[in-house]
Amino acid sequence: xxxxxxxxxxxxxxxxxxxxxxxxxxxxxxxxxxxxxxxxxxxxxxxxxxxxxxxxxxxxxxxxxxxxxxxxxxxxxxxxxxxxxxxxxxxxxxxxxxxxxxxxxxxxxxxxxxxxxxxxxxxxxxxxxxxxxxxxxxxxxxxxxxxxxxxxxxxxxxxxxxxxxxxxxxxxxxxxxxxxxxxxxxxxxxxxxxxxxxxxxxxxxxxxxxxxxxxxxxxxxxxxxxxxxxxxxxxxxxxxxxxxxxxxxxxxxxxxxxxxxxxxxxxxxxxxxxxxxxxxxxxxxxxxxxxxxxxxxxxxxxxxxxxxxxxxxxxxxxxxxxxxxxxxxxxxxxxxxxxxxxxxxxxxxxxxxxx
Amino acid sequence: xxxxxxxxxxxxxxxxxxxxxxxxxxxxxxxxxxxxxxxxxxxxxxxxxxxxxxxxxxxxxxxxxxxxxxxxxxxxxxxxxxxxxxxxxxxxxxxxxxxxxxxxxxxxxxxxxxxxxxxxxxxxxxxxxxxxxxxxxxxxxxxxxxxxxxxxxxxxxxxxxxxxxxxxxxxxxxxxxxxxxxxxxxxxxxxxxxxxxxxxxxxxxxxxxxxxxxxxxxxxxxxxxxxxxxxxxxxxxxxxxxxxxxxxxxxxxx
Ligand SMILES: Nc1ncnc2c1ncn2[C@@H]1O[C@H](COP(=O)(O)OP(=O)(O)O)[C@@H](O)[C@H]1O
Ligand SMILES: [Mg+2]
Numbered sequence: 128x129x130x131x132x133x134x135x136x137x138x139x140x141x142x143x144x145x146x147x148x149x150x151x152x153x154x155x156x157x158x159x160x161x162x163x164x165x166x167x168x169x170x171x172x173x174x175x176x177x178x179x180x181x182x183x184x185x186x187x188x189x190x191x192x193x194x195x196x197x198x199x200x201x202x203x204x205x206x207x208x209x210x211x212x213x214x215x216x217x218x219x220x221x222x223x224x225x226x227x228x229x230x231x232x233x234x235x236x237x238x239x240x241x242x243x244x245x246x247x248x249x250x251x252x253x254x255x256x257x258x259x260x261x262x263x264x265x266x267x268x269x270x271x272x273x274x275x276x277x278x279x280x281x282x283x284x285x286x287x288x289x290x291x292x293x294x295x296x297x298x299x300x301x302x303x304x305x306x307x308x309x310x311x312x313x314x315x316x317x318x319x320x321x322x323x324x325x326x327x328x329x330x331x332x333x334x335x336x337x338x339x340x341x342x343x344x345x346x347x348x349x350x351x352x353x354x355x356x357x358x359x360x361x362x363x364x365x366x367x368x369x370x371x372x373x374x375x376x377x378x379x380x381x382x383x384x385x386x387x388x389x390x391x392x393x394x395x396x397x398x399x400x401x402x403x404x405x406x407x408x409x410x411x412x413x414x415x416x417x418x419x420x421x422x423x424x425x426x427x428x429x430x431x432x433x434x435x436x437x438x439x440x441x442x443x444x445x446x447x448x449x450x451x452x453x454x455x456x457x458x459x460x461x462x463x464x465x466x467x468x469x470x471x472x473x474x475x476x477x478x479x480x481x482x
Numbered sequence: 483x484x485x486x487x488x489x490x491x492x493x494x495x496x497x498x499x500x501x502x503x504x505x506x507x508x509x510x511x512x513x514x515x516x517x518x519x520x521x522x523x524x525x526x527x528x529x530x531x532x533x534x535x536x537x538x539x540x541x542x543x544x545x546x547x548x549x550x551x552x553x554x555x556x557x558x559x560x561x562x563x564x565x566x567x568x569x570x571x572x573x574x575x576x577x578x579x580x581x582x583x584x585x586x587x588x589x590x591x592x593x594x595x596x597x598x599x600x601x602x603x604x605x606x607x608x609x610x611x612x613x614x615x616x617x618x619x620x621x622x623x624x625x626x627x628x629x630x631x632x633x634x635x636x637x638x639x640x641x642x643x644x645x646x647x648x649x650x651x652x653x654x655x656x657x658x659x660x661x662x663x664x665x666x667x668x669x670x671x672x673x674x675x676x677x678x679x680x681x682x683x684x685x686x687x688x689x690x691x692x693x694x695x696x697x698x699x700x701x702x703x704x705x706x707x708x709x710x711x712x713x714x715x716x717x718x719x720x721x722x723x724x725x726x727x728x729x730x731x732x733x734x735x736x
Contacts, residue, residue, distance in 0.1 A: 345587060345595040345603070352584045355573040362533065362567075363588030364559035364646055 162477065174328055178321065190324045192432045193331045194388045199412035199424025200338055201381035207418030208342050209374045210354030211265070212273055214406055215280030216382055218257075218287050221401025223250045223383025224390035228307045229297055239310035243330075243387060250383025254376035257283050262371055268357040284402050291398040303397035307390050327388050334381055339421060341377065350374055408435075411450060415457050417464020426466050484547060486511045486650055486680050492531055492541030501527040503704040504541070509650070512677040516691045517684045518715075519701035520724055525684045526568055528701065529654050532682075533565050534558050545650070560589060564648035568655045568684070570635045572627050572642065579623035581638060582610040585645035617641040617671070633664045640668065651675070653683040657690050669693040688725070692716075700724070 174193075178186050202216040226249050230236045236245070261283070265276040291298045298304050309318040310326065318326060341347050352360045353367050360367050390396050399405065408431060416427025434453065438446040461468060485508035492505045501524045509515050517525050530536040532543060534555040543551045550558055573581050580601065586609050587593055587600075600606075614620040617637045622630065627638065640656050653672070657665035665687055672681060672694050685691040691698060698715040700707045708720050715721050 341596045343600060344598055345592055345600045347596075348580070348584055348600040349587070349593060351576070352573055355575055356571055358535065358555075359567070359571045359573070359642070360584075360588070361535075361555040362559060362565055362571075363585050363642065364556050365588050365593065366554075366556045 166473075171332060175325075178324055183320065186324050187320060188432065188436055190320075190327050190392060191389075191436075192429050193327050194385050194392060195408070195412060195428035195432050196425040197331045197334050197388070198382060198385035198409055199416065199428050200335060200421075201378050201385060202409050203413055203418055203421075203424050204338060204342065204350075204374055204378040204381070206413060207423070208347060208354065209350040209371060211371060211374070212277060213280040213375075214277045214403070214410075215257075215282075215284040216378070216409055217403075217405030218280075218284040218401050219250050219254065219379035219382035220386035220389070220405060220409070221284075221291075221396065221398075222253055222287060223386030224396040224400055225291065225298060225304060225386075226250065226383070227387040227390040228304045228396050231307055232304065233297060237311045238313045239326075240313065242310070243384065246383050246387045247380050250386075251376050251380045253383075254379030255372075257379075258372045258375040261375065262368060265371065267361070267367070281403065281406075284406060288398045288402040291401065298396075298398070301398060303395050305395040307394045307396070310391050323391065327392070330384065330388060334384060335425075338381060342421065346370070407450070411454055414454065415465060417466030419463070420466035420470050423464050423466030426469065427464070430465065485509060485544075486513075486546060487532070487682070488542075488544040489532070490542045490544075492528070492538050492543065494527060494531055494536055494539050501704050502531060502538075505701075505704075505706055507699060507706060507709070509680055509682060511649075511680055514672075514681045514694050514696045515683070516695035516698050517682070517701055518686070518688070518691055518698060518721075519707075521686075523701045524704040525701050526654055527704075529565060529652055529684065532652065533563060556588075559646060559648075562646075562649035563652065564643045564646050564650070565652040566639050566643040566654055566656060568658055570632075570639050572635060572638055574628040575626065577624055577626055578614065578619055578630070578638060579607075579610055581627055581642060582613050582623075582645065583607070585642040586610055586613065589646040613641055613645055616644075633660055636660055636664070636668075640671070648679065650680045650682065653681065655684050655686055657685065657687045662689075665690055666693075 174189070177189065181189075198216075198220055201219075202213070205211045205213055205216070223246050226246050227242055230242050230245055236242050257280075261276060261279050264279050265273070292301045294300075309320070309323055312318060312326070316322070342350070349360065349365055349370050352363075352365070353370055357367050386396075386400070389400075412427035412431050413424050414427070415430055416425065417423030431450075431453075434449065435446065438449050442449075457464070488508040490506045492502060493500065494502045503524075505528060507515075517528070519525055527536065531538050534550070534553060534557075538551065541551070542549065545558065545561055545563060548561070550561065553561075573584060576584070583601065583603070583606050586606050590606075592598075592603075610623075611620060614623055617640065619634060619638060619641065622634065627635065630638070636656065636659070640653065643651060643653070656668050656672070660668065666689075669690050672683070675681065681694065683691075683694060685694075692712050695712055697709070697711060699709045700715065700718075700721055702720075702724060707724075708715070708718055710718065
C-alpha cells in the first residue's frame with residue numbers, strides 16, 4: 128500500500144491501521160475492564176517507586192517525558208480524534224508557560240493551584256479567540272484540504288513568538304523569561320526537583336484520565352464521526368462547527384497545562400517554545416507514537432524526549448538532523464506509529480489474536 | 483392540510499450553469515413523492531438545497547411552516563428532516579454498531595456529554611439494536627463498515643437516515659448500484675415505513691419509483707418538466723421521450 132503524505136497528515140492512515148475493537152462480550156466486563164486498565168496501573172505504580180531506584184538526572188528526564196506526554200495527548204484530541212491537524216499547538220504550550228511565569232513574576236501569584244486554574248482559563252480564552260478565524264478558514268469537511276488551516280495555525284504560533292520577543296518588559300524579550308521558581312502548593316510543603324516529579328505525575332495522570340474520558344464520551348465519538356465524515360455528521364443533526372471549535376479550546380487548554388508544568392520544570396520560557404521548533408517536536412511525538420491509539424503520544428514522548436536527551440549529551444549540534452532522520456524513517460517504515468505496533472503485540476500476547 | 487414542505491422559486495447556479503431553475507412544489511404530510519429525471523438533471527443539487535448543504539441563489543424553502551432557506555444543515559435535521567446520500571456516506575473506520583450509535587445520537591439529548599462511555603450507553607444501544615434489526619444488519623454489528631459488501635452499505639446508508647425518526651425522509655437514489663433483488667428489498671422497506679414519515683425520493687430506477695410513488699415529478703435541465711400520478715407519468719410524452727428516446731428530443735418538451 129502506498130503511503131500518501133496527506134493520509135498521514137490527516138491521521139487517516141493511522142486510523143485505518145487499528146481495527147475497531149470488537150463489541151465487548153457480555154458478562155466478563157469486570158475482567159475486561161481490569162485487563163484494559165492493568166497496563167496503566169502497572170505504569171503508574173512503577174512511576175511512583177521509580178525515584179527510589181534511579182539517579183536524579185533520570186528522574187528529571189522522566190518528569191520531562193511526562194510533561195511532553197500530556198502535550199502530545201492534548202494535541203491528539205484534535206489530530207487523532209477530530210482529524211484536525213494543526214501546526215500551531217505549541218502556541219498553547221508556550222503561551223501556558225508564559226502565562227504561568229508572568230503570573231508568578233509580575234503578578235505575584237505564588238500559589239500553584241490558583242496559577243494552574245488561571246493558566247487553564249487564559250489559554251482556553253486564547254483558544255476561543257483564535258478558533259473563530261481558524262475554523263472559518265477550515266470550512267466543512269476540510270480534512271480533504273487542511274492546508275489553509277495549517278498555515279493559519281502556524282501563523283498564530285509565529286505571531287505569539289513575535290509578541291513575546293517585543294513585549295520585553297513582560298516576557299524578557301528574546302532571551303526569555305527566567306527565574307520561575309518551583310511551585311508553592313500552599314500547604315507548607317516546599318517543592319524541589321525531587322518532589323516536583325510527583326506533582327507532575329499527579330497532574331499528568333489526572334489530565335490523561337480526563338482526556339481519556341472525553342475522547343470516549345458522547346462528545347468524543349462525535350469528534351471521531353467528524354474525522355471520518357463531517358458532512359454526514361451535519362446531516363445527522365450535529366453542529367460540527369461547535370465540536371471542532373470546542374475541541375480546539377480543550378486541546379489548547381491541556382496544552383497550556385503542559386506548558387505551565389514545563390515552565391516550572393525548566394524555570395525559563397523562551398519565545399521559541401511557542402513556535403515551529405516546538406510544534407515540530409509535538410508533531411514528531413504524535414506521528415512516532417501513533418495518532419490512532421490513545422496512549423500513542425505517551426510512547427512518542429518517551430522516545431523523543433529520550434533521544435533528545437542522548438543527543439544533547441553526545442552531539443548537541445546534530446539534534447535537528449537526528450530528529451529529521453527519525454521522522455523520515457518512521458514515515459517510511461512504521462507510518463502507523465509505534466503505538467499501533469505495541470497494541471498489536473499486546474493483543475497477540477494477551478488475547479491470542481492480532482489486532 | 484398544510485403542506486409539510488413548500489418550495490418556491492428555488493434556483494442555484496454553478497458559474498454559468500443553472501443547475502436548478504425556479505423549482506416550485508410542495509409535499510403533503512404522509513405523501514410519497516418521487517423525483518425522476520436523467521443524469522445531471524439537478525436532482526441531487528435540489529436535495530442539497532433543501533437540506534442546506536448548498537445555498538440557493540434565489541427562492542424559498544418552508545418546512546412545517548417555518549422559513550428554513552438559510553438554516554444550517556444540522557438545524558434542519560433537528561427540525562425533522564433527514565436524508566440519505568447517492569454516494570454512500572458512512573463512517574468507514576467504525577463498526578456497524580458505532581455507525582448506528584452515532585447516527586442515533588445526532589438528534590438526542592446528551593450530544594455534548596463529556597463523561598460517560600458512549601459505546602455503553604444503554605438507551606442508545608437498545609435503539610441501535612432496533613434500528614439495525616430493521617435493516618437486517620444486527621448480525622454484522624461488530625464489523626468495520628469498510629469491510630461490508632456494497633449492498634449492505636446501501637442498507638446502512640438508508641438506516642442512518644432513519645435514525646432521527648424524521649418527519650420528512652429524503653432518499654437520494656437508494657437503490658443506486660443494487661441488484662434487482664436488493665432493490666426490491668429497499669422498495670419493501672420504504673413501503674413499510676408508515677404514514678408518519680413523509681418520503682421524498684430521487685430514483686433512477688423506474689420499478690422503484692413506480693413501486694413507491696403516489697406522485698411523481700420529472701426534473702429536466704434543472705426545471706420541473708411535468709408532474710402527475712404514476713399512470714399519468716407512464717403515459718406522458720415528455721417522459722417517454724426522455725426515458726425511451728434520445729435526450730435531445732425532449733428539450734423542447736419542457
Ligand atoms: N458543486 C458543483 N459545482 C459545479 N457543478 C455542479 C456541482 N454539483 C453538481 N453540479 C452540476 O449540476 C448538474 C446537476 O447535477 P446533479 O444534481 O448531481 O444531477 P442528478 O442528481 O440529477 O444526476 C450537473 O451538470 C453537475 O455537473
Ligand atoms: Mg444525483
